[in-house]
Amino acid sequence: MKRSPCCDxxxxxxxxxxxEEDIILVSYIQxxxxxxxxxxxxxxxxxxxxxxxxxxxxxxxxxxxxxGSFTDHEEKMIxxxxxxxxxxxxxxxxxxxxxxxxxxxxxxxxxxxxxxxKIQTSSxxxxxxITIPIVKGQWERRLQxxxxxxxxxxxxxxxxxxxxxxxxxxxxxIMSYNNYATxxxxxxxxxxxxxxxxxxxxxxxxWMKKPQNSAYTINxxxxxxxxxxxTGSSSSECTQKDYAFxxxxxxxxxxxxxxxxxLSVDENNNLTMDYCLFQDESKPKQVTQAPLTFLEKxxxxxxxxxxxxxxxxxxxxxxxxxxx
DNA sequence: AAAGTAAGCAACCGCATAACG
DNA sequence: ACGTTATGCGGTTGCTTACTT
Numbered sequence: 001m002k003r004s005p006c007c008d009x010x011x012x013x014x015x016x017x018x019x020e021e022d023i024i025l026v027s028y029i030q031x032x033x034x035x036x037x038x039x040x041x042x043x044x045x046x047x048x049x050x051x052x053x054x055x056x057x058x059x060x061x062x063x064x065x066x067x068g069s070f071t072d073h074e075e076k077m078i079x080x081x082x083x084x085x086x087x088x089x090x091x092x093x094x095x096x097x098x099x100x101x102x103x104x105x106x107x108x109x110x111x112x113x114x115x116x117x118k119i120q121t122s123s124x125x126x127x128x129x130i131t132i133p134i135v136k137g138q139w140e141r142r143l144q145x146x147x148x149x150x151x152x153x154x155x156x157x158x159x160x161x162x163x164x165x166x167x168x169x170x171x172x173x174i175m176s177y178n179n180y181a182t183x184x185x186x187x188x189x190x191x192x193x194x195x196x197x198x199x200x201x202x203x204x205x206x207w208m209k210k211p212q213n214s215a216y217t218i219n220x221x222x223x224x225x226x227x228x229x230x231t232g233s234s235s236s237e238c239t240q241k242d243y244a245f246x247x248x249x250x251x252x253x254x255x256x257x258x259x260x261x262x263l264s265v266d267e268n269n270n271l272t273m274d275y276c277l278f279q280d281e282s283k284p285k286q287v288t289q290a291p292l293t294f295l296e297k298x299x300x301x302x303x304x305x306x307x308x309x310x311x312x313x314x315x316x317x318x319x320x321x322x323x324x
Numbered sequence: 325a326a327a328g329t330a331a332g333c334a335a336c337c338g339c340a341t342a343a344c345g
Numbered sequence: 346a347c348g349t350t351a352t353g354c355g356g357t358t359g360c361t362t363a364c365t366t
Contacts, residue, residue, distance in 0.1 A: 015360090016360085037351075050351075051351095090354060101353095105356085
């Protein structure tokens with residue numbers, strides 16, 4: 001059975017997202033939470049398909065995304081994880097909560113592949129601390145990922161019992177996530193999309209540097225239409241844009257000061273609770289992190305090289321016996 | 325300065341599978 | 346149990362920018 005693509009519909013817009021579209025999307029998610037992507041188009045007037053909306057949110061707009069160059073530590077983690085899991089970018093991304101699978105995939109394809117090739121042809125493998133890929137069976141890699149996923153799910157389930165200490169945000173309620181991040185003791189409704197607003201502010205900054213001719217029309221049903229109106233061609237357009245832009249920037253500023261205490265990643269890259277709760281539903285598994293197993297230590301450890309052989313020589317039973 | 329080329333990255337496409345009626 | 350729809354994932358494309366000639 002062949003299904004028609006979701007983006008076949010007439011008037012579905014493609015290509016780069018405009019800041020206006022981003023604002024509409026974020027505004028909608030702020031109100032309704034992420035998920036239910038099919039309703040986004042009908043409720044916001046965005047001429048984008050559900051897939052496109054989800055992708056935009058998960059890859060750029062959702063809170064807690066780190067942009068910019070990868071650190072050495074991240075790089076090594078990706079290399080080790082790629083060896084272990086193959087091209088399962090979503091699984092790899094679950095170990096790097098600040099990075100999206102798309103980002104990691106791109107980075108792998110554009111940088112790491114070449115780098116590894118170079119390193120492998122040279123005799124400096126040991127010095128770089130990067131291992132020669134060990135060929136593993138695909139079933140084994142998948143099984144190991146599944147073990148990891150199952151373990152995380154178990155931790156998540158168990159964490160419900162501990163909810164007297166930690167108020168876990170409702171699934172799909174991104175407001176709660178952010179509220180918790182800024183004020184872990186209460187889940188009030190006053191704060192909102194700090195970090196994805198920051199993302200948009202960043203986009204707007206770029207956009208202002210390189211102005212585009214936007215003819216985007218925001219539907220009247222949109223909750224954000226009072227704040228941003230771009231349909232006019234008069235001089236008011238500029239001031240309204242400026243107003244929105246200014247608001248975003250000020251939001252960005254308040255975000256930076258508000259959240260600096262909440263966001264923290266320790267030296268071993270173990271996420272603190274505050275940070276974990278900053279993730280949206282696409283990365284819920286990081287909420288409670290059990291003590292690192294040998295496997296995870298191997299993944300996180302910069303000096304993983306020495307462990308590689310040991311790990312690979314271990315039987316699966318040994319690998320998994322401590323997990324449950 | 326202009327043209328050509330390479331690199332980087334955002335976004336799209338198609339497939340697999342989960343969820344739902 | 347089956348068909349349909351929604352969602353998630355990985356591969357790929359194509360646009361933009363940087364660099365080279």
